[in-house]
Amino acid sequence: MSDGHGKGKVLDIKVADVKSVSPTFHRQAKKLSDALTTLINTLDGYGEPWGDDGPGKEFAKNYKPNQKHIESSTGILVLGLTSIHEALQDMADGHVDNDKLIEGMFTKAKHTPGGDGHK
Template sequence: MGDHGEILDIKTADIKATAPRFHHESVALAHALTKLKHGLAAAGSPWGDDEQGEKFHKAYGPHVGQIENAAQILADGLASIHKAMVDMADGHIDNEQLIRGMFSRIRVGHDSKGDSK
């Protein structure tokens, strides 16, 4: 048992306190991604049509969608971590109450000398 009568030493308060950080960072990343997409769209092709500009665009252009997709996956992943942590904390509370209830029904017998049977 933990310090405060916990059967499992998982601090649900810590989980619940940390979970919103993942939500906050998910929202921040989604806003940054939107700003990046709008900024790139507004810029057009600032690298120009010269030879260096064309080389840059050949290397950069095909990867724009992949970069945006990867950033979206990260934002979605952070959001899912937030949800999973909240669900885990709630599930842990329910599970701990179930375990506590099961063990509270078990009584250890003692003999006349006070020794456990």
């Protein structure tokens, strides 16, 4: 993709670039989802594994009141990454379809020698 330094160019989006970066968002959404599942299952499975010592109490004081918010926010991030993946795929597909449509408009046009191009 362009760095924006070209003359008059704002974006130079290449379908190959969009298609190559899209799976990254899917992979990262999966990794974040797996991490969230591990966090929830591990902590729920162990009860309160952080202990009753000073650091454990400090962790519990900060984590427990925010636990559902952390889980919910992380779920929203997973959905966001998934949405970006899907949007990039749709954008790439739409760009290809648009290029084919435009190409078809120009290849179907016939020029009549000596005519004004209108029928």
